[in-house]
Amino acid sequence: MKKIAIIEDDEYIGNMLAEALTEAGYEVTRAYSGTEALMLLEKRRPDLILMDLMLPGMPGESLLPCCRGIPVIVVSAKAGVDDKVNLLMDGAVDYVTKPFQIKELLARIAVRLREAQAPVSALLETEGLRMDTVSHEVWAEGVPIHLTRTEFAILKILMQNPAQVVSKSSLLDRISSDTPDCGENSLKVHISNLRRKLKAAGGREYIEAVWGIGFKLA
Amino acid sequence: MKKIAIIEDDEYIGNMLAEALTEAGYEVTRAYSGTEALMLLEKRRPDLILMDLMLPGMPGESLLPCCRGIPVIVVSAKAGVDDKVNLLMDGAVDYVTKPFQIKELLARIAVRLREAQAPVSALLETEGLRMDTVSHEVWAEGVPIHLTRTEFAILKILMQNPAQVVSKSSLLDRISSDTPDCGENSLKVHISNLRRKLKAAGGREYIEAVWGIGFKLA
DNA sequence: GAAAGGGTTAAGAATTTGTAAAGATTTATC
DNA sequence: GATAAATCTTTACAAATTCTTAACCCTTTC
Numbered sequence: 001m002k003k004i005a006i007i008e009d010d011e012y013i014g015n016m017l018a019e020a021l022t023e024a025g026y027e028v029t030r031a032y033s034g035t036e037a038l039m040l041l042e043k044r045r046p047d048l049i050l051m052d053l054m055l056p057g058m059p060g061e062s063l064l065p066c067c068r069g070i071p072v073i074v075v076s077a078k079a080g081v082d083d084k085v086n087l088l089m090d091g092a093v094d095y096v097t098k099p100f101q102i103k104e105l106l107a108r109i110a111v112r113l114r115e116a117q118a119p120v121s122a123l124l125e126t127e128g129l130r131m132d133t134v135s136h137e138v139w140a141e142g143v144p145i146h147l148t149r150t151e152f153a154i155l156k157i158l159m160q161n162p163a164q165v166v167s168k169s170s171l172l173d174r175i176s177s178d179t180p181d182c183g184e185n186s187l188k189v190h191i192s193n194l195r196r197k198l199k200a201a202g203g204r205e206y207i208e209a210v211w212g213i214g215f216k217l218a
Numbered sequence: 219m220k221k222i223a224i225i226e227d228d229e230y231i232g233n234m235l236a237e238a239l240t241e242a243g244y245e246v247t248r249a250y251s252g253t254e255a256l257m258l259l260e261k262r263r264p265d266l267i268l269m270d271l272m273l274p275g276m277p278g279e280s281l282l283p284c285c286r287g288i289p290v291i292v293v294s295a296k297a298g299v300d301d302k303v304n305l306l307m308d309g310a311v312d313y314v315t316k317p318f319q320i321k322e323l324l325a326r327i328a329v330r331l332r333e334a335q336a337p338v339s340a341l342l343e344t345e346g347l348r349m350d351t352v353s354h355e356v357w358a359e360g361v362p363i364h365l366t367r368t369e370f371a372i373l374k375i376l377m378q379n380p381a382q383v384v385s386k387s388s389l390l391d392r393i394s395s396d397t398p399d400c401g402e403n404s405l406k407v408h409i410s411n412l413r414r415k416l417k418a419a420g421g422r423e424y425i426e427a428v429w430g431i432g433f434k435l436a
Numbered sequence: 437g438a439a440a441g442g443g444t445t446a447a448g449a450a451t452t453t454g455t456a457a458a459g460a461t462t463t464a465t466c
Numbered sequence: 467g468a469t470a471a472a473t474c475t476t477t478a479c480a481a482a483t484t485c486t487t488a489a490c491c492c493t494t495t496c
Binding site for chain 2: 081082084085088089092093094101103104106107108110111122134135136148149178
């Protein structure tokens with residue numbers, strides 16, 4: 001569970017934030033002044049910090065350099081462009097002006113927490129078929145399959161339009177950047193090869209021909 | 219020099235952005251439609267993307283998933299909270315509403331580029347391989363390896379994108395700051411040499427070729 | 437039953453990748 | 467500043483993979 005620190009002296013806003021964040025599944029810790037915040041940073045290293053600018057004892061600006069390594073979102077009533085620019089340049093990763101919509105703040109928090117984790121992958125999934133368009137891997141019923149560039153491109157288009165008929169001309173057009181010389185004849189062969197590989201791994205038919213129109217995934 | 223892609227069909231706004239960014243020291247490339255944007259992404263990997271939502275041919279929402287790995291800042295006239303939340307959840311890293319202050323946008327751009335630059339850690343690790351990007355040391359299965367500058371740059375890119383296929387053109391583009399004269403032929407040789415060194419130390423293959431696409435770490 | 441669309445196979449053409457060696461360039465050393 | 471070492475690029479060619487063509491069959495439609 002991700003830990004979020006709220007550094008805010010206003011009781012009302014602080015409570016509202018704490019409630020919303022707890023409900024969203026975060027673990028919340030709070031500080032009401034700059035000195036308190038410093039202790040909190042040391043003791044319970046939060047994954048993200050929400051910081052008000054006007055704090056008793058210490059301006060938020062002075063606190064920023066102490067937060068190195070932890071993303072800080074500034075929540076402030078100061079709406080001036082120069083305020084924003086200065087804070088962002090000083091190390092804050094985002095700046096939200098009061099009054100704010102809690103939904104938007106939650107989304108911005110999610111963005112910052114999302115970034116550290118999640119290795120990039122783009123998964124396409126239909127019944128029985130799985131394709132990672134980033135690593136160029138394909139599985140049928142969990143069995144890995146080796147596809148050539150063109151076969152991969154064809155299957156990708158079909159999987160991006162599941163249960164839709166894709167015309168031959170549309171298919172040819174969309175793979176033309178990879179293989180400009182591919183004609184209808186050639187496409188037939190690629191589809192045939194693709195089917196053979198899919199069946200060998202998955203044990204059943206995946207690509208269905210729609211007479212006179214094109215192809216679709218079963 | 220950092221490359222920023224502007225995906226915007228409005229001439230006036232696009233020009234203004236391009237001018238401001240150029241003046242701020244960025245290298246700007248532009249696209250005026252969704253399909254154009256896709257080509258641009260593939261050909262010249264930008265470090266950051268500024269995207270308008272309402273594009274001819276393709277809504278920005280559909281373009282977002284194709285930008286994986288590159289931070290996208292959405293610049294839109296839609297100011298609704300739900301619009302923002304949806305886009306941020308879909309993968310955008312920030313959302314700026316028109317009209318906007320160019321100063322603030324520049325600051326937000328700087329934040330995202332700052333983050334991308336400061337590597338999460340100086341140590342890159344994948345199965346069996348370890349790289350210290352600061353001291354320029356590399357180990358395979360614990361055995362130290364001496365790599366040349368270009369070999370190091372290539373391996374670094376592959377290790378920053380584990381299990382992802384990196385196209386040859388993208389690879390060339392990203393090492394061009396180190397070795398501007400390196401062509402596809404030369405790249406083949408570097409990869410070959412790199413493989414030999416890795417195998418001599420680690421005893422197995424690490425770099426895998428994906429036919430017609432590029433290379434990836436096994 | 438003829439015509440057109442779809443499916444399969446095999447083989448040669450074309451493309452891409454892998455490796456070695458030599459020349460060109462940069463960097464280090466004395 | 468000259469020489470040696472290291473590194474990078476080019477060239478050439480072999481090996482592997484993939485693409486297209488062409489021929490032939492089957493199925494559907496009219």
